[in-house]
Amino acid sequence: xxxxxxxxxxxxxxxxxxxxxxxxxxxxxxxxxxxxxxxxxxxxxxxxxxxxxxxxxxxxxxxxxxxxxxxxxxxxxxxxxxxxxxxxxxxxxxxxxxxxxxxxxxxxxxxxxxxxxxxxxxxxxxxxxxxxxxxxxxxxxxxxxxxxxxxxxxxxxxxxxxxxxxxxxxxxxxxxxxxxxxxxxx
Amino acid sequence: xxxxxxxxxxxxxxxxxxxxxxxxxxxxxxxxxxxxxxxxxxxxxxxxxxxxxxxxxxxxxxxxxxxxxxxxxxxxxxxxxxxxxxxxxxxxxxxxxxxxxxxxxxxxxxxxxxxxxxxxxxxxxxxxxxxxxxxxxxxxxxxxxxxxxxxxxxxxxxx
Numbered sequence: 001x002x003x004x005x006x007x008x009x010x011x012x013x014x015x016x017x018x019x020x021x022x023x024x025x026x027x028x029x030x031x032x033x034x035x036x037x038x039x040x041x042x043x044x045x046x047x048x049x050x051x052x053x054x055x056x057x058x059x060x061x062x063x064x065x066x067x068x069x070x071x072x073x074x075x076x077x078x079x080x081x082x083x084x085x086x087x088x089x090x091x092x093x094x095x096x097x098x099x100x101x102x103x104x105x106x107x108x109x110x111x112x113x114x115x116x117x118x119x120x121x122x123x124x125x126x127x128x129x130x131x132x133x134x135x136x137x138x139x140x141x142x143x144x145x146x147x148x149x150x151x152x153x154x155x156x157x158x159x160x161x162x163x164x165x166x167x168x169x170x171x172x173x174x175x176x177x178x179x180x181x182x183x184x185x186x
Numbered sequence: 187x188x189x190x191x192x193x194x195x196x197x198x199x200x201x202x203x204x205x206x207x208x209x210x211x212x213x214x215x216x217x218x219x220x221x222x223x224x225x226x227x228x229x230x231x232x233x234x235x236x237x238x239x240x241x242x243x244x245x246x247x248x249x250x251x252x253x254x255x256x257x258x259x260x261x262x263x264x265x266x267x268x269x270x271x272x273x274x275x276x277x278x279x280x281x282x283x284x285x286x287x288x289x290x291x292x293x294x295x296x297x298x299x300x301x302x303x304x305x306x307x308x309x310x311x312x313x314x315x316x317x318x319x320x321x322x323x324x325x326x327x328x329x330x331x332x333x334x335x336x337x338x339x340x341x342x343x344x345x
Contacts, residue, residue: 017261017325024262025269029246036241040218098223116219 077138077167079177082107086180091136092128096148097171107140107174108182115141115148118155129161136163143172196323199316203267204255206313211247213293218244228277229284246270261324264317271314278307 085091086108093110095102099121102112111128113121122129137156141148153164167173175181214221222240225231231239246266253263274292282303292306 014325018265021262021265024259025266028249028262028266029242032245032249033238033242036218036245037238039245040241098226100223100227116223 077165079167079169079173079179082138082140082167082174083177083179085136085138091138091165092132094137094139094152095171096139096141096152097146101142101171103184105175105181105183106171108180110140110182113139113152115151118152133161134163136165137161138165138167140167140170140174143170144168146170196320199320200254200260203264203313203317203320204251207247207254207267208251210293211244211251214240214247215244228281230277230280243270261321264321264324268314268317268321271310271317275307275310275314278303278310282307 082093085093089109093107094113095106095110096113096115098114098116099112102110102114106112111125113125137153139149139153139156141152149166149168149170153166156164218237218240221243222237225236225239247270250263250266250270253259254267292309
C-alpha cells in the first residue's frame with residue numbers, strides 16, 4: 001500500500017522531498033558536531049582532541065615540552081633501536097594506545113599503559129614500573145602526530161622516571177618495517 | 187480510512203525508534219572518551235574524525251529522538267536515523283569480516299545494554315527495517331507528519 005502511494009507521488013516531488021531531507025540531515029550533523037565541540041570545551045571530563053600538529057593545542061605542546069628536556073632531536077628512537085631493545089630487553093616498552101589496539105597487536109614485550117586509563121593501568125603495573133625507575137622506558141602510540149605517547153611520557157617524567165623516550169614512528173612505522181608483532185595471550 | 191491498528195502501529199514504531207535513539211544518545215554523551223575509543227577500534231576513520239564523531243553523534247541521536255516523537259522535522263530525522271543505522275551496520279560488518287575484538291559502542295558506557303557484534307547487527311537491521319518503512323510512510327504524507335492524528339489537514343486527507 002505504501003509503495004503504491006509513493007508511486008502516485010510523482011518522481012519529481014519525491015526527489016525534491018528527499019533532497020530537502022538530506023539538506024536537513026547534513027545541517028543537523030554539522031550543527032551537532034559544532035555543538036558537541038562547544039559542550040566538550042566546557043565540561044569537566046572533556047575529550048582532548050587529537051588535533052593534527054599544524055594546529056597543535058596545549059596538551060601536545062605541554063607533553064612534548066617535557067619530553068624535549070630529556071630527549072634531544074639527535075637521540076630520537078627509531079624502529080631499529082626499538083627492535084634491538086626488544087631483543088636484549090634492556091628497556092621497558094610501553095604502549096600508550098587505547099587497550100583495544102594493544103590487544104590486537106603490539107611490539108613484542110611491550111606493556112599496555114593507555115593514556116585514557118593511565119591511573120588504573122599504572123597501578124596495575126606498579127611493581128614492574130618501580131623496577132624501571134632508573135632504566136630506559138620507551139613509549140609509543142599509533143604513529144606520527146598521535147599525542148598519546150608524548151602525554152604518557154610527560155606524566156612519567158613528572159612522576160620521577162629519569163630516562164623516558166618516545167618512539168615517534170610508533171606502531172605505524174613498526175608495522176611498515178615488517179618487524180615481529182605480539183598479540184595478547186600469544 | 188486508516189484503521190486504529192494502523193495508527194497504533196505507526197505510533198509504536200515512532201516510540202521504538204525514538205526510545206532506542208534517546209537511550210543511545212544519553213548513554214554516549216556521558217563518556218565521550220569511551221565512544222571515541224570504541225569508534226577508533228573499528229579502524230575506519232582517522233583518530234581526529236573519530237573524536238569529532240564521538241562529540242557529535244550523541245547529539246544527533248538525541249535530536250532525532252525528540253524530532254521523531256514530537257513530529258517536528260520528523261521525516262528528516264528518520265532519514266538521519268536510516269543513514270546512521272546504515273553506517274552502524276557497515277561498521278559492524280567490517281569488524282566481523284576483519285575479526286576485530288570490538289565492543290559495539292552502541293550504548294556508550296552501559297555494559298548492560300551492550301551486545302555482541304552479531305546481536306548488534308541483527309538489532310540494527312531490524313531498526314533499519316522499521317525506519318525505512320516509517321520514512322516511506324512519511325514520504326507518502328508529504329506534509330512530513332507520520333501520525334495522521336497530528337494534523338487536521340492530513341486527517342481530512344485520510345478520510
